[in-house]
Amino acid sequence: MHSTDIRVFIPSKDFAQSQQFYQALGFSKESVNDELCLFTCGECTFFLQNTYQQDFAENLMMQLIVTDINAAYQQIVNMGDLARKYQAIKNEPWGKVVYLWGPAGELWHITQLLA
Template sequence: MQVDDIRVFIPSKDYETSKSFYQALGFKMDYVSEELTLFENGDCYFFLQRFYNHDLANNLVLQLSVLDINEAYQRIASLEGFAFKYKPIQEERWGKVILLWGPSGELWQITEFIASEQIA
């Protein structure tokens, strides 16, 4: 089997708020249906769904690889009007990471890898 792509479906506690949050974070929104929205940034995509399950949302972890962690941190730190939390940039042996919990409790590990340590 040769895989071409993989896309996650993220639950939303408040669909409209989550859509606005991801747009403010820098993702382009594309309507799919009343229950599903596709978000894109570069060659990366995910679906936001009008569905919420507390256990799923609070155990969902996604890794987002970025080229400039400082730019990502500035964007996150400037977000206003959303119920979310984040931790400052942390140094790891394989790169730098920001932990970001979205409005539904989903956890994003926003990562800038050291070039030779990139995990595929």
């Protein structure tokens, strides 16, 4: 098997709000149909789906690797009310990370890895 990509399907509690959240975070949106959007930032892509299951959403975690954690953190701060829950930059053994919770409870580990 030769694979070229892997994409997660992220749930949304409020489809419109989640779309706004991810666009404010810096992703561009392409509508697939009324229930599904494809979001892209650089080489990274994921699907946002208009479905919600609380247990799944609140246990879903993704890691987004960035080259500049300070710029990523400023992007999050600039989101205002759309970024309701996040933590300041933390030093972890693998690099620097900002923990950001999405509108459905999904947790993003926005990480700048150690060089």
